[in-house]
Amino acid sequence: MNIIQKSRIKSPWVVHFDCGGCNACDIEILACLTPIYDVERFGIINVGNPKHADVLVVSGAVNNRNKRVLKNIYDQIPEPKAVVAVGACAATGGIFSECYNVLKGVEHIVPVDVFVSGCSPKPEAIIDGIFKALEKMNEREKEKKQKSKKEQEK
Numbered sequence: 001m002n003i004i005q006k007s008r009i010k011s012p013w014v015v016h017f018d019c020g021g022c023n024a025c026d027i028e029i030l031a032c033l034t035p036i037y038d039v040e041r042f043g044i045i046n047v048g049n050p051k052h053a054d055v056l057v058v059s060g061a062v063n064n065r066n067k068r069v070l071k072n073i074y075d076q077i078p079e080p081k082a083v084v085a086v087g088a089c090a091a092t093g094g095i096f097s098e099c100y101n102v103l104k105g106v107e108h109i110v111p112v113d114v115f116v117s118g119c120s121p122k123p124e125a126i127i128d129g130i131f132k133a134l135e136k137m138n139e140r141e142k143e144k145k146q147k148s149k150k151e152q153e154k
Helices: 003-010 024-031 067-076 088-092 123-153
Strands: 013-018 055-059 082-086 114-116
Touching: 013 024, 013 067, 024 055, 024 082, 024 123, 055 067, 055 088, 055 123, 082 088, 082 123, 114 123
Parallel strands: 013 055, 055 082, 082 114
Antiparallel strands: none
16 A cells, blocks of 8 residues: 555545535534544544545535536546535435425435435534545555556456
8 A cells, every 4th residue: 555545544635515405414514623523633634625635525405506516526526536425415305305406316416435324414423424435435446456457467
């Protein structure tokens, strides 16, 4: 494992995008930054620029107005990347799912690695979801390297 992979696992940089909704999930995500939960002790840093991020954390219900913005932010994150959908609204549209402009979940716009369930989920669950997304991202990288090694051997 090289230095870049180790640093990505030990110190993931996270960008958060709130698609809308009641903002309860947004408040819980921001609670992860408070001294009570202090995600920085695990190396998780919240950044404002998607070009510096490893993980995209999405909360709220995706609608027709913000789906392009969400896709644009996802495309700006360099590979390897992971996506965490936080809350019922991000997973299914939640209580807003019957609205005319709400799409039925983040996975219809960008591929999601981990769903953190709840309305609204606890900060501990959000932190756990970020670590699970990092594990999946690491597994994908290992599979990609093994595949490229096999192709080189042929």
